[in-house]
Amino acid sequence: MARRDAYHAMGMGEAMIVAGIGSRKGVEAAEVIALIARALAEASLVRSDLTALATVDGKAAEPGLVAAAASLGLELQSLSTAVLQVAEGGQTASSCSARIYGVSSVSEAAALAAAGAGSELILPRIKSAKATCALARSPGGGAP
Numbered sequence: 001m002a003r004r005d006a007y008h009a010m011g012m013g014e015a016m017i018v019a020g021i022g023s024r025k026g027v028e029a030a031e032v033i034a035l036i037a038r039a040l041a042e043a044s045l046v047r048s049d050l051t052a053l054a055t056v057d058g059k060a061a062e063p064g065l066v067a068a069a070a071s072l073g074l075e076l077q078s079l080s081t082a083v084l085q086v087a088e089g090g091q092t093a094s095s096c097s098a099r100i101y102g103v104s105s106v107s108e109a110a111a112l113a114a115a116g117a118g119s120e121l122i123l124p125r126i127k128s129a130k131a132t133c134a135l136a137r138s139p140g141g142g143a144p
Contacts, residue, residue: 015137016051018077020111021068022125022132023059029067032131036072039133043123052077054114056084056106064131077114087113089121111136 019036040047053069053076060066060078069076087109105125112119115136123135 015140016115017045017049017122018111018114018119018136018138019050019053020107020109020114020134020136021053021055021059021065022106022110023055023062023065024130025062027062027064027130029064029071031128032064032068032133033071035126035128035131035133036068038128039123039126039135042126043135045135047072050074052114054079054110056081056110059106077110079110079113083113084109105132105134107132107134108136110134 019039021032021036023032036050036053037047040050050072051074053065053072053074055062055065055076055078057078057080060076065076084106089109089112107125108121111134112121115138118139119136120139121134122137123133125132125134
């Protein structure tokens with residue numbers, strides 16, 4: 001992933017929906033996929049509305065995340081901790097995320113950062129056993 005892509009919506013005037021993902025080591029792809037499906041359902045969205053997945057650099061090579069992105073046919077954007085800290089502004093807090101990455105929620109910060117400037121959180125962080133997911137929408141185009 002080219003980092004510059006994380007700051008721009010994928011289509012002029014078109015809203016982009018990004019799932020930000022946080023995870024523990026060893027998370028399975030099936031768990032990530034199920035969590036994303038649950039997040040989309042809670043936000044009244046469907047799979048085709050989702051544009052990309054995003055996570056922090058330290059998790060981007062996690063086999064379960066890589067496999068989930070491939071299975072969904074989506075790009076897994078890898079964002080630096082510094083980029084997540086700039087995008088900070090989520091609604092939930094994890095003491096683990098704060099301690100390790102300096103953000104209250106990796107999934108919320110990743111979703112907001114990847115969706116670009118002016119994006120909004122449309123689903124705060126939800127959790128499964130080893131993963132978290134939040135959804136953000138880029139500005140432009142209104143609802144998908």
